[in-house]
Amino acid sequence: MLNKIFEILKMISLSKLTRIIVFTLFVIFLTLGLLESLLLSPEDYIQSDAVRIMYVHVPAAWISLGIFSFIAFLSLGIFIFKNKNFAIIAKSFAPSGLVFNLIALVTGSIWGKPTWGTWWAWDPRITSMLVLFLFYILYIASWRLFENDKAAKISSLVAIAGFVNVPIIKFSVDWWASLHQPSSVKILSETTIHSSMLTPLLLMTAAFALFSVLIFLMKYNIELIKIKTKGLDRL
Amino acid sequence: MNGYGLFVWSAFAFTLINFFALYIIINRQLIKENKKFELKFNHLEKIKYTEAYKQRTNQVLVSSNAAQKI
Numbered sequence: 001m002l003n004k005i006f007e008i009l010k011m012i013s014l015s016k017l018t019r020i021i022v023f024t025l026f027v028i029f030l031t032l033g034l035l036e037s038l039l040l041s042p043e044d045y046i047q048s049d050a051v052r053i054m055y056v057h058v059p060a061a062w063i064s065l066g067i068f069s070f071i072a073f074l075s076l077g078i079f080i081f082k083n084k085n086f087a088i089i090a091k092s093f094a095p096s097g098l099v100f101n102l103i104a105l106v107t108g109s110i111w112g113k114p115t116w117g118t119w120w121a122w123d124p125r126i127t128s129m130l131v132l133f134l135f136y137i138l139y140i141a142s143w144r145l146f147e148n149d150k151a152a153k154i155s156s157l158v159a160i161a162g163f164v165n166v167p168i169i170k171f172s173v174d175w176w177a178s179l180h181q182p183s184s185v186k187i188l189s190e191t192t193i194h195s196s197m198l199t200p201l202l203l204m205t206a207a208f209a210l211f212s213v214l215i216f217l218m219k220y221n222i223e224l225i226k227i228k229t230k231g232l233d234r235l
Numbered sequence: 236m237n238g239y240g241l242f243v244w245s246a247f248a249f250t251l252i253n254f255f256a257l258y259i260i261i262n263r264q265l266i267k268e269n270k271k272f273e274l275k276f277n278h279l280e281k282i283k284y285t286e287a288y289k290q291r292t293n294q295v296l297v298s299s300n301a302a303q304k305i
Contacts, residue, residue, distance in 0.1 A: 010292060014295045015295075048238075053246040056247055103249065107249060110246045221265055228293060
């Protein structure tokens with residue numbers, strides 16, 4: 001059953017059409033998102049136009065957190081199901097997760113200067129995002145430093161250990177005094193952000209998610225080709 | 236942008252430059268690995284070639300030359 005699912009995923013990711021569809025959707029959502037966030041959405045009554053940085057900062061932070069959580073979930077699968085496909089998928093998601101984490105940190109720093117008056121503060125959320133960035137680097141480095149099975153096991157342990165940091169990032173604003181405000185976009189209760197600002201935020205989140213899927217498909221293809229090239233040597 | 240233009244534009248530019256850079260890096264890797272695979276596949280002995288071609292993933296890789304497009 002599991003192998004059948006992986007076989008379908010392989011065929012989908014190898015198909016040019018899948019990548020063309022994802023790429024086209026990404027361009028559409030990014031264009032709409034940029035239009036909404038830079039031109040159509042209103043300025044904030046306190047932060048003025050500086051609030052527009054939110055439309056790249058927040059989606060990047062969400063996606064990097066989501067990807068790391070998914071990598072940790074897949075890493076658990078490696079130990080439970082002893083299936084290498086989990087490792088290949090997890091490995092293929094890491095580059096985009098790392099880049100989104102970097103974008104969140106840098107754009108957060110750029111946003112911090114006009115709003116808080118500083119480029120960097122050892123705020124609980126910023127620090128825990130920096131820790132996540134270090135875990136991403138450790139995860140990718142462990143794939144490069146070790147060979148095959150060992151790399152899969154060590155990188156998975158890094159991802160599972162790093163997952164402890166995810167709830168810390170999420171609840172840091174509630175647990176400790178933070179420069180960050182509590183969540184405005186909530187799943188279980190009413191969202192406190194106005195629709196004119198929520199629309200560009202969601203459009204940019206969709207665009208970023210599509211970009212990470214596109215990078216995943218390309219990276220997953222690379223990993224599959226590497227395996228197949230090794231396979232030709234063994235014939 | 237009410238005096239915040241430098242901050243806003245640099246944040247958006249940083250994001251888009253990172254997207255572009257990551258896409259280019261991954262696409263180059265994909266083209267490189269695809270070329271390596273094709274080179275090896277095309278230089279296989281006839282029996283090995285037939286054996287390798289039986290695998291579905293190999294068929295897709297050989298027929299699509301997917302890396303160059305998107």
